[in-house]
Amino acid sequence: MELSYDIGGGDFVNAGRASSAVKGILKQLNISAVLIKRVVIALYEAEVNVAAHASAGKISVSITKDVIRINIRDKGPGIADIELAMQEGYSTASKEVREMGFGAGMGLPNIRKNSDTFNISSTPGEGTELEIINRLSN
Ligand SMILES: Nc1ncnc2c1ncn2[C@@H]1O[C@H](COP(=O)(O)OP(=O)(O)O)[C@@H](O)[C@H]1O
Numbered sequence: 244m245e246l247s248y249d250i251g252g253g254d255f256v257n258a259g260r261a262s263s264a265v266k267g268i269l270k271q272l273n274i275s276a277v278l279i280k281r282v283v284i285a286l287y288e289a290e291v292n293v294a295a296h297a298s299a300g301k302i303s304v305s306i307t308k309d310v311i312r313i314n315i316r317d318k319g320p321g322i323a324d325i326e327l328a329m330q331e332g333y334s335t336a337s338k339e340v341r342e343m344g345f346g347a348g349m350g351l352p353n354i355r356k357n358s359d360t361f362n363i364s365s366t367p368g369e370g371t372e373l374e375i376i377n378r379l380s381n
C-alpha cells in the first residue's frame with residue numbers, strides 16, 4: 244500500500260494529518276499497538292519539523308507485509324550540522340513555535356528512537372530528507 248501526503252511550512256493545523264491517517268490504516272491492518280505507536284510518534288515529529296522548520300514537504304508511506312517505510316522530504320533551509328541537530332534538547336525553533344508548545348529539541352532523537360532504521364540527509368539551502376523504516380516481522 245502506498246500513501247502520500249503534503250505538508251506546508253508553518254501549517255501546524257495540518258501537521259499530524261498524515262500520522263493520524265497512517266495510525267487508522269495500521270489499526271485496520273491489525274498491526275501491534277507498540278509498533279503503531281513507534282510509527283506514529285516518528286511520523287508526527289517529522290511532520291511537525293516540516294511545519295516548524297521548512298517551507299513545504301512531501302511524505303510517502305509504503306506498507307508491505309514486512310515493513311513500513313516512510314520518506315519525508317522538504318524544501319527549506321536544510322540542516323548544516325546534522326550531528327548537532329540530532330542532540331537531545333538542541334533546537335532553533337522560533338519564539339512563536341515555542342509558544343505553540345513545540346521546539347523542545349526532542350523531535351529528531353525521538354524519530355531515531357522509534358525507527359528500526361533511520362536515515363537523514365540534508366542540503367543546506369535546499370532541504371532535508373528523512374527515511375524511517377520499521378519492520379513488521381522479526
Ligand atoms: N526539516 C527540517 N528542516 C530544517 N531544519 C530542521 C528540520 N528538522 C529539524 N531541523 C533542525 O534540527 C533541530 C532539532 O530538531 P528537533 O529535534 O525536531 O527539535 P525541535 O523541532 O523541537 O527544534 C531544529 O531545531 C532545526 O534546527
Ligand SMILES: [Mg+2]
Pocket residue numbers: 288291292295346348349350351
Ligand atoms: Mg522537532
